[in-house]
Amino acid sequence: MNQLTLFLPCAAGVEEYLAPEILQITGLPPGCITKQRGGVAVRSSLDHAMLLNLHSRLAQRVLVLVSYTEYRSEQDLYRAAMQVEWERWFTPRESIKVEVTAQHSPLTSLNFAALKVKDAVCDRFREVAGGVRPDVDTQWPDVRIYAHLTTDSCSLYIDTSGEPLFKRGWREDKGDAPLKETLAAAMIAASGWASGDADLLPLYDPCCGSGTVVIEAAQIACNIAAGSLRRFAFEKYKPFRAQSWAAMKKEAADAVVKPEPGQKALIYGSDVSFRMVDFAERNAQRAGVADVIEFRGGDALQRMPPIDVIATGGGLMLINPPYGERIGIGGVAGEGEGARFGARELAQADDGVEFFNQLASHWKKNYSGWTAWMLTPDLKLPSKMRLKESRRVPMWNGPLECRLFRFDMVKGRLAPGGAAPANDAAPQG
Numbered sequence: 001m002n003q004l005t006l007f008l009p010c011a012a013g014v015e016e017y018l019a020p021e022i023l024q025i026t027g028l029p030p031g032c033i034t035k036q037r038g039g040v041a042v043r044s045s046l047d048h049a050m051l052l053n054l055h056s057r058l059a060q061r062v063l064v065l066v067s068y069t070e071y072r073s074e075q076d077l078y079r080a081a082m083q084v085e086w087e088r089w090f091t092p093r094e095s096i097k098v099e100v101t102a103q104h105s106p107l108t109s110l111n112f113a114a115l116k117v118k119d120a121v122c123d124r125f126r127e128v129a130g131g132v133r134p135d136v137d138t139q140w141p142d143v144r145i146y147a148h149l150t151t152d153s154c155s156l157y158i159d160t161s162g163e164p165l166f167k168r169g170w171r172e173d174k175g176d177a178p179l180k181e182t183l184a185a186a187m188i189a190a191s192g193w194a195s196g197d198a199d200l201l202p203l204y205d206p207c208c209g210s211g212t213v214v215i216e217a218a219q220i221a222c223n224i225a226a227g228s229l230r231r232f233a234f235e236k237y238k239p240f241r242a243q244s245w246a247a248m249k250k251e252a253a254d255a256v257v258k259p260e261p262g263q264k265a266l267i268y269g270s271d272v273s274f275r276m277v278d279f280a281e282r283n284a285q286r287a288g289v290a291d292v293i294e295f296r297g298g299d300a301l302q303r304m305p306p307i308d309v310i311a312t313g314g315g316l317m318l319i320n321p322p323y324g325e326r327i328g329i330g331g332v333a334g335e336g337e338g339a340r341f342g343a344r345e346l347a348q349a350d351d352g353v354e355f356f357n358q359l360a361s362h363w364k365k366n367y368s369g370w371t372a373w374m375l376t377p378d379l380k381l382p383s384k385m386r387l388k389e390s391r392r393v394p395m396w397n398g399p400l401e402c403r404l405f406r407f408d409m410v411k412g413r414l415a416p417g418g419a420a421p422a423n424d425a426a427p428q429g
Helices: 015-026 046-055 072-082 110-128 183-189 212-221 242-254 274-287 353-368 379-385
Strands: 004-009 032-037 037-046 064-072 094-102 143-150 151-157 203-207 266-269 292-297 316-319 371-376 393-399 402-406
Touching: 004 143, 004 183, 015 032, 015 037, 015 046, 015 072, 015 203, 037 046, 046 242, 046 371, 064 072, 072 110, 094 110, 110 242, 183 212, 183 316, 183 371, 183 393, 183 402, 203 212, 212 274, 212 292, 212 316, 274 292, 353 379, 379 402
Parallel strands: 094 143, 203 266, 203 316, 266 292, 316 371
Antiparallel strands: 004 037, 004 064, 032 037, 064 151, 143 151, 371 402, 393 402
16 A cells, blocks of 8 residues: 555645645655646555545545546446455445546436446455445445546546545534635635744634634644544555554644743634624634634624734735625624524625725725735625735635635725725725
8 A cells, every 4th residue: 555646636726735735744755746627646655645634734535546447338437446456445344435526428327327336346345255245325434436537537536534624523613604624724825824934924814704714724823633633434444554543643643832821812713793703712612722713703894903013014814705694784693684693794785895895995994014815706806895906816615716815905095086095905996
């Protein structure tokens, strides 16, 4: 298991951040990795697969390539899966699930393709295990097998992760449409907040919801391994060495750093819904970073900077503004048409124009020296805020195309008629 090809899928747009993360975790040379659309391939070992599961904040899974063949029909898929030595990885006592993804495959039914791969895995075990075959469990399988089809090629993978890696093990309290932890980590990576050797800037999420962004940031600041609270599929596989895994987890635990007693918080979160703030505080407690983050309730349109900007020179805001919940500007979540108890702050009055206009004015007046990064599916957001972005980073939130906009805030105010001084974050006329 020392010469494997791993594939780590990620959200589209995150590949350029995942590749250096893989190198940093494994210590491998750059020539061992290949960036692909939607993921990164790496020539490595099972030990590195375990390390990547433990430490990667950006990958969705860690897959092992077990077969790569050309195909024309479902029968070709069956033959390819029959030739894989599945018995090296697991026994017929483990349950399985087969999933198929495709890009421009000529096959008419991916379900039938998955069935043929499943049949091959079971038939293989019948031959090598005295007629015993694994059961199928579509809900909680021990072993997940993936087949990826292109126009003429089939790649078969065995999944070492089990549950997707965004499930860190600490988020039990959440609101509507919570941001995945892997995407929150990608926002942090794109901002450059934790890159380099310089001291970390104060980080603030004024619409923190259940705390995903600030908790990810706090775990990064404390050097807490992303997967330290959960289990992985490879722990049930035959090549698994418990002693090596225990050593990896101990090394990760020994590397954790925490602030000194009485040290001022570096990471801040607030939300207009006090119920969401309560959720965030409980999640932070489970994630081991409750003493690193300062949470407060409050409207993003009124909340002042959590630090003395004159003394610090500003900080970094990282925000995934909520959409679809209707509250009054400057109001309280749970009031207004269509609101629900515990809902997040709205960015949707008049398609969000009024909210974002006021947010931009508030930032320009009170957040001079700050850099704001905002992830949104609204590609026209800068014009709604009448701000000029200094950078835009394409990212995908599942099937939804988004942009991470950077706004560099300088002192200014709106003049009558919308005119404004020309600067890096000047409102557009």
